[in-house]
Amino acid sequence: xxxxxxxxxxxxxxxxxxxxxxxxxxxxxxxxxxxxxxxxxxxxxxxxxxxxxxxxxxxxxxxxxxxxxxxxxxxxxxxxxxxxxxxxxxxxxxxxxxxxxxxxxxxxxxxxxx
Amino acid sequence: xxxxxxxxxxxxxxxxxxxxxxxxxxxxxxxxxxxxxxxxxxxxxxxxxxxxxxxxxxxxxxxxxxxxxxxxxxxxxxxxxxxxxxxxxxxxxxxxxxxxxxxxxxxxxxxxx
Numbered sequence: 001x002x003x004x005x006x007x008x009x010x011x012x013x014x015x016x017x018x019x020x021x022x023x024x025x026x027x028x029x030x031x032x033x034x035x036x037x038x039x040x041x042x043x044x045x046x047x048x049x050x051x052x053x054x055x056x057x058x059x060x061x062x063x064x065x066x067x068x069x070x071x072x073x074x075x076x077x078x079x080x081x082x083x084x085x086x087x088x089x090x091x092x093x094x095x096x097x098x099x100x101x102x103x104x105x106x107x108x109x110x111x112x113x114x
Numbered sequence: 115x116x117x118x119x120x121x122x123x124x125x126x127x128x129x130x131x132x133x134x135x136x137x138x139x140x141x142x143x144x145x146x147x148x149x150x151x152x153x154x155x156x157x158x159x160x161x162x163x164x165x166x167x168x169x170x171x172x173x174x175x176x177x178x179x180x181x182x183x184x185x186x187x188x189x190x191x192x193x194x195x196x197x198x199x200x201x202x203x204x205x206x207x208x209x210x211x212x213x214x215x216x217x218x219x220x221x222x223x224x225x226x227x
Contacts, residue, residue, distance in 0.1 A: 004157070031212055031213065033214070033215075035215075035217075040123070040219055041219060042118075042120075042203060042217035042218050042219045042220055043158070043203065043205075043215070043217040044217070045214055045215065045216075048212055048214055050212040056212070058214065059216075090157055090158070092157075094213060096212060096213045100146045100163065100165070100207070100209050100213065101213065102148075102160045102163075103160070103213070103215060104160075105150075105157030105158045105159070106157050107155070107156055107157050108155075108156075108157055
């Protein structure tokens with residue numbers, strides 16, 4: 001099992017460029033999440049998908065869009081990148097249902113917007 | 115509005131001693147609390163959790179304490195080992211629904227030999 005995988009690992013963009021961050025999980029989890037980590041801010045939720053076919057905004061959704069392509073894959077798109085989106089992005093998944101279920105995180109994508 | 119706060123950005127502890135990491139929260143609707151550990155260039159990994167119906171949960175060297183009236187939780191690591199050097203994030207969630215996590219800012223723990 002690879003767990004949660006993310007591509008790319010690193011990316012440098014110029015202001016105004018677009019890109020899509022890819023995430024896939026092989027644990028048959030229902031729920032998937034995108035977080036960003038900034039110094040002194042912890043991890044903040046951008047968007048989440050409670051189940052296949054649904055997506056909802058998290059704490060910091062502005063400037064991002066998501067697609068839950070199927071049960072395995074959840075992508076994050078930056079349509080017009082801004083320097084404020086320089087961050088480390090983490091994808092996570094969980095089998096959210098009855099009771100608490102642990103979230104598993106991918107290794108992250110380090111994005112720099114110049 | 116920071117709903118989960120870790121007020122100590124860093125902590126340095128001698129190997130073999132106890133490490134105590136603290137976390138405060140403001141939202142009384144949270145009913146599940148977790149600690150995640152993060153090494154550089156890796157994603158966070160789940161360490162230990164506690165439900166709001168308990169005040170203590172233990173797993174080997176790791177114990178989490180919850181004081182609901184004070185809206186405070188702490189993670190104790192005994193004895194501390196060099197491999198425990200990492201950033202520790204406190205997180206809170208509601209059990210029902212999508213189980214979104216709200217994270218604290220993190221505390222960098224350094225274990226000195």
